[in-house]
Amino acid sequence: MMNKRFLLFCMVMISVMILVSGCWNYAELDRIAIVSGLAVDKNPKGDKFLLTAEIVDIQGSLTEEHVKARRIQAEGDTIFDAVRNMILISAKKLYWSHTKAIIVSQDVAKEGIRPVIDWVCRDIEPRADMGIFVSREKTAWELLEQQSITTDIRAFEMEYMLIANTDLSKSVRIDIIELIDTIAGKGTSSYLPAIGVTLNDGRMTANLSGIAVLKKDKFIEFLSEQDAKFFLFVRNKIRGGLLIISPDEEQPKDRITLEIFKSKTKIQPVYSNGKLLMKININTEVGIAEEDAPINYMIEKNKNKLKKETEEYLNKNIENIIKKVQENFDTDIFGFGRIVMEKMPSLWKNIDDEWDEVFKTLEVDINTEIDIRGSGLISKPIQVGD
Template identity: 30%
Template sequence: MNKQILLGLIISLLVLSGCAQKQEVDQLGIVILTAVDLDEKSGKYEVIVQMISPEKAGGGVKNQIWAASATGDTVMRAAKNLRAKIPKKIVWFHSNLIIIGEAVARQGLGKVIDFFARNQEIRYNSLFVVTEGKAANVLDTNPRFEDSLAQEIEGIYRNYKSWAGTYALNLKQMLVRLANKQYDEVTGRLTTYIPDVAPEGTYKQESLVKGTSKKTVAMSGMAIFKKGKLKGWFNRPETRGYLWITGEMKRGMLIGVRPMEKKKFSVDILEENTKLTPILSNGQIKFRLEIKAGVKISEQIKGINLTKHKNIAKTEKLIAEQIKDDIKAALEKAQYKYEADIFGYGPAIYRKYPEKWQKIKKEWHQIFPTVETNIKVKVTIKRLGMITKPIMMD
């Protein structure tokens, strides 16, 4: 009898606990996106959040998506001030996206990153991106294909990253980079635009619009930092160059042009192997960059017959030159314009020549622009697609 009473009490407690949790759900403001801006005149930070607020509806729970913002002398103060405007308990456990405004990034991430690093509710795998202009402009857009802007941006990033159009770090990776004094930081570049005026590397979209805002978002290229401060941007070819150098070119597409015939062709990257080696000669550091890539011909515009060996070899050489051009563009801007070692040259020297690194590490940002890189690229056409000859020949 006592066992039956005890069992009944346990079941009752479990049921009551479940009911209590259900009653609390509609009291939560669940943050799914966090953005930070800086008012350069006042020096105050603005924290903007997009939230899901579960509401009771028809005996069930319906999610409402809305945004709120507050300002403060620090990011933490601004986040606390949100509570004066929101009648919900704010929780960050489901926040998967952090957007940093351009002014904040140029001032330096050191003054804002501490908030994200110390907040035990914020996920370290949250996507960390920088936007041109104000982050508030991004939250002023409406998602076109997803229920929330956070989901829309995450989906865009996954799609465009798979075709080498951008590259971003998550919060943990950014924290590691900022703590590591051997090389500099990069992350994804977020932009807003009106669909009829698409930015470089993106495409015009039809009016399959959710909401009324005329602006939408895109990710293209990268944000480049030096010692935690935003220095500028990489476009899509420069981003490809970065991915080749760092071995992150897992998949992508290249468009080549045959100079004599002025005919374009497209290839898909199937595989790549990158080897970056520092060489110490007469007290000077140089680098050797070796890249091997396997590709598939995805398109020819009135091309040549690739069943002939000489034509395959010629096309492989052209693709290799295109890859070299992207690499040179990335190196030139990083070394000469930004003086930012985003490629990991510093860590490579430290691993192979630790004593040399100890001697040069304090002056590395002055030395880096003078370092030469010998680039070797070998391309192999692995597949020709479903057909071996072009449909039309000249």
């Protein structure tokens, strides 16, 4: 009797597994258009959204030489309206699960990127880990028209740029969850990677180009690639990159290139005598990656000099970027306010409503500690003979 029950149970389970093994939202490949990237602009009149979708066109087999990019455009009163209007052109349902990049024009970003984020979060297909960029060019759609270097799919290439930026620290990757958190939260403002065009091999191509500064969800201004690096030091987002130092003022062309291995930033608010101060402590490990000077900087005396020069260089440039944002942008992209809110909640209650004004004159105390670990495969500089 027990064996019969067990056999019946197995038959029922096998039947259920067969019946429910398919995907609930499965779609035939020839009935959908796979979207790799999206550009969000305003139409020439400025009264509607103009969307440009990059479509992955698979011709024949799935090998790379058979995968090409096609683009379609549509207008709409809202983002979703324009998305749906693309069906009139593509004749296929757009499939967004493989979308890697959304580029937003400055015109749209100045009005606010909230509509773009809202649509991404509400729709079931777009993924929250896609890259969102602000275009440095007049429009966003022209970024999808540039020469491709590594693949014909421009949006995929933009994702590769963000991944490779870990070794540069000249821009930043922000996922949608973090973006929503900064837009909705207090004591901090948002920022996004900026993307523009550059000349390469006689043709224009897209390139990662610093950071777009936002106030809540509205675009304010850009930070250059160099400024972006020192901003990332404050935000504790340095994962790599280079520092180029000229230790000898009399020989400014004798430069030392230091590779950043790791960096840690800790920020502590201090309130004394009615004044708020942010103490910023940065510990960074570097190695000598290239040396133009004929001086052995691994000798203790020279190494200490290089260490001091690098610390002063970092202190100066980090202080400059903080002052620049305070004086020109009027938005706390460093998250100082959030740190005060978390570590000094009673103080935050008193300055919450006037934080924008407090931030403009907020004093900082920057202390960097550089640890020079080594000099690669050679311990001495290459000497040129007589």
